[in-house]
Amino acid sequence: MKGVSIIGVGLTKFGEHWNAGFRELISEAAGKAITDAHVDGQDVQAIFGGCMASGRLLGQEHIGALIADQLGMNPVASTRLEAACASGGVALRAGIMAVASGAYDVVAVGGAEKMTEVSTEEASTALGGAGDQEWELFNGATFPALYALMARRHMQEYGTSEEQMAACAVKNHANAVNNEFARYRKAVTIADVMKSGYIASPLKLLDCSPITDGAATVILCSSEKAKKYCDTPVEIIASGQASDTLALAQRTTLTEMKATKEAARQAYTQAKIQAKDVDFAEVHDCFTIAEVMATEDLGFFEKGKGGPAAAAGETALNAKVSINASGGLKAKGHPVGATGIAQAVEATLQLQQRAGKRQVSNAEIGLTHNVGGSGATCVVHVYKRL
Numbered sequence: 001m002k003g004v005s006i007i008g009v010g011l012t013k014f015g016e017h018w019n020a021g022f023r024e025l026i027s028e029a030a031g032k033a034i035t036d037a038h039v040d041g042q043d044v045q046a047i048f049g050g051c052m053a054s055g056r057l058l059g060q061e062h063i064g065a066l067i068a069d070q071l072g073m074n075p076v077a078s079t080r081l082e083a084a085c086a087s088g089g090v091a092l093r094a095g096i097m098a099v100a101s102g103a104y105d106v107v108a109v110g111g112a113e114k115m116t117e118v119s120t121e122e123a124s125t126a127l128g129g130a131g132d133q134e135w136e137l138f139n140g141a142t143f144p145a146l147y148a149l150m151a152r153r154h155m156q157e158y159g160t161s162e163e164q165m166a167a168c169a170v171k172n173h174a175n176a177v178n179n180e181f182a183r184y185r186k187a188v189t190i191a192d193v194m195k196s197g198y199i200a201s202p203l204k205l206l207d208c209s210p211i212t213d214g215a216a217t218v219i220l221c222s223s224e225k226a227k228k229y230c231d232t233p234v235e236i237i238a239s240g241q242a243s244d245t246l247a248l249a250q251r252t253t254l255t256e257m258k259a260t261k262e263a264a265r266q267a268y269t270q271a272k273i274q275a276k277d278v279d280f281a282e283v284h285d286c287f288t289i290a291e292v293m294a295t296e297d298l299g300f301f302e303k304g305k306g307g308p309a310a311a312a313g314e315t316a317l318n319a320k321v322s323i324n325a326s327g328g329l330k331a332k333g334h335p336v337g338a339t340g341i342a343q344a345v346e347a348t349l350q351l352q353q354r355a356g357k358r359q360v361s362n363a364e365i366g367l368t369h370n371v372g373g374s375g376a377t378c379v380v381h382v383y384k385r386l
């Protein structure tokens, strides 16, 4: 297999985009990435696009073709990938495989979602399709409710508190203040989180990632040719993916994600590293309890210690391990199909020392963790400078 590197990145601002449609968001992110990579459009031999719910949210399917058409790149091979909120992560993995196999030298991998055209109720119903429609969503279990069940169980088994979960939100909002692409560039306190209204107890408004529009793109190139385009390519040294049951009711535990553990095991083995070698990670904090569990399942903290570690500041910028320097899904925003690619964009900016005031000072090894549904899909990637 060939080595694969990121040679360019592009991101739209995450937020409510009233003046840009789905197509415009894709154009903006892809255009920025192509410029950043110093490639010509004709150099891009294939496109992989992550998108979860454009059919439900916009009435638009056939996203692979739409992307190629919108970018004026027909007849390039262009394919959509869907794995709920991990759509971006699996698209990235597909792009990596395509380059690693030698089939292509340069590919574009993007992710996009336009979520704010519909009401919160309609968006929640569309997102609920990532769980088990028959046993969960039909009975009213939306995603805040499913993660609330995990939070309650974690609190019962390990004594995790609402304040410890709130610490994740406080830290991610603080990081987002320094991210021009983030949706909420506003610091919040533990008291702010605690007094925000319950969405699904024990999760409150400020424990939840927001429904958001956005798009992201990375340009991948075989590592052997990467320096032809880019002085500071970032190599993806591992890609792990795993699955678990769709419904929470069929899990043997609610307090860990087996798919995360397996994807991480694969990634650490490929990269020949251990969790302690990771300097920074973008983890899938769709709810604060998800960040607590991710930091445990990825091996940064023992099971049950993720909450106390967050409260003690061990996951803050430049602390023991910098978690979600970008602001994470919580404060940067979570346009579901774009999230996995936006995480790769942040990993690249950090390793290229381009992250400005949120720069992780010792950024040598980065990790991204992208989850679909309540943990039925997980993708983990590891990055370092080429």
Ligand SMILES: CC(C)(COP(=O)(O)OP(=O)(O)OC[C@H]1O[C@@H](n2cnc3c(N)ncnc32)[C@H](O)[C@@H]1OP(=O)(O)O)[C@@H](O)C(=O)NCCC(=O)NCCS
Pocket: 085, 120, 124, 127, 143, 144, 184, 199, 205, 206, 208, 209, 210, 211, 286, 330, 334, 373
């Ligand atoms: C939490 C949630 C239900 C709030 O939706 P809502 O009640 O319709 O909120 P609104 O859109 O009416 O916004 C009300 C206010 O709260 C803010 N807000 C909304 N969601 C927010 C969030 N997650 N964090 C911080 N502020 C938020 C809005 O900006 C708005 O502020 P304003 O009054 O100053 O303009 C919604 O954000 C949600 O469902 N999030 C989870 C999404 C999800 O499940 N993703 C998939 C995960 S697997």
